[in-house]
Amino acid sequence: MPIRQFQAQRMHAPRDFQSIANLPICVEIGAGKGKHALLFTEQNPEHQLIAIERTREKFLAMQKQHSIEGQSNLQPIHADALPWVVHALYPKQVQQFFILYPNPEPHNPAQRWLNMPFFEFLISRLQSNGSITLASNIPEYIEEAEQQLKKIWNLPYEKQVIAKDSARTHFEVKYLERGELCQQLIITKPESYQTRFDDFQPLQGQNAQDTV
Template identity: 80%
Template sequence: MSIRQFQAQRMHAPRDFQSIENSPVCVEIGAGKGKHALLFSRQHPHLKLIAVERTREKFIAMQKQHQLEGLPNLKPLHADAIPWVVHALYPNQVQQFFILYPNPEPHNPAQRWLNMPFFEFLISRLHSNGTVTLASNIPEYIDEAEQQLQNIWKLPYEKQVIAQDSARTHFEIKYLERGELCQQLIIQKPENYLTRFDEFQPLQGKNMQTSIEKSDVE
């Protein structure tokens, strides 16, 4: 399976986009109601976490809980993760990405995270020796991701079975209570790992589409 190059410069900024400073950060994609984000932020007060959620109802629930707990190192964000990453994050900025129990996209496998051209861009934002944690209760999803890591992305990883008493997300609690096998891949970016986006700076809310189309005509 070959994967085309991601067209980062064509990505529109999320609504109400705000840029961030170029300092170390952790990012959770699809943070839901924020259970893992709040837990992680309490356990790692020295790390800053941006928890991105696209669904408005889930984001509001996370925001309310964050306001109650007042964790200064957590920033909930209502946005579509892909354009936000392109517009906000700098190369080698992210210490850890978390993608916990993503939609398995049973009818559209091209939209699974490691099948998307965007995954190369995501890795370009990751610091050397930084990690991506990908968790799923679907063995076939994990197996396919392993194959992509070996054959396409050439990235080292560790495969782990998630403990029965783990409770990082509402989905994780539900799946483990059912007796389902939950697994995760801890994917690491080696030093000197190269992508085609290593020099690509964040768009910071700019829409590059017009200028690109103009240059194509010229």
């Protein structure tokens, strides 16, 4: 189905928004209570991860656990991901995006990640040869995403079955214990890939004092 162009300039900044430096980072969207974010930053101390969660209760749980574990390379953010990404991230800044078990939006398919105009903007924030990991326990969700990657976005990807002993998120643990098939797409951005937002600077990023 055709996808209209995303209107980035119409996005209002999240409440209490703070700019970030233009340095390589990883970003998890919909981080929940932070199980994957905490695990990833512990196992990959050389990577900086920003973990975004919109739901206050889940964000506070992540923040609390982070205060206990104390990974200096993790920054939890309480915000809606779309306006935060538009206001904070620079072109080709992100090494990896993680979108693990997003809401499948059964009654509103236009809100699924690869069906949204915003997905083009997300790609513009990704480094060349960077990756987007999209995981789901719903085969139809993965199948539709594959079709969109082929027909709309023209992006290469690898489809993987997630190991039964994987435990990256609370949802993943629950689904695998039920015996459900969990799959992920590892989407890669080629060197030559272009979007209409490649020169679009963050709406408030220029105000960051520590930007390099």
